Amino acid sequence: MIGPSPLGLQLLKSLRMSGLRRDISHLVLNKQMLVLMIRMLSLMNRGTLKTLLWRGVKSDLWRLSF
Numbered sequence: 001m002i003g004p005s006p007l008g009l010q011l012l013k014s015l016r017m018s019g020l021r022r023d024i025s026h027l028v029l030n031k032q033m034l035v036l037m038i039r040m041l042s043l044m045n046r047g048t049l050k051t052l053l054w055r056g057v058k059s060d061l062w063r064l065s066f
Helices: 006-018 021-044 049-064
Strands: none
Touching: 021 049
8 A cells, every 4th residue: 555655744744834725625625526536436446546546645735836
């Protein structure tokens, strides 16, 4: 299983510190959409599930950091 990278954790910390509430709520919305898609996908394939979720979270963090 893939865990969060130190860079990902750093980004989360700096997001929290700078109080970008709007961006964080945006991230949460994206995550909820992702969860819905993943629930549908889980019926088909459980293996790629976690990778898809993690990729989605990483790309959201990447977008927020710039």
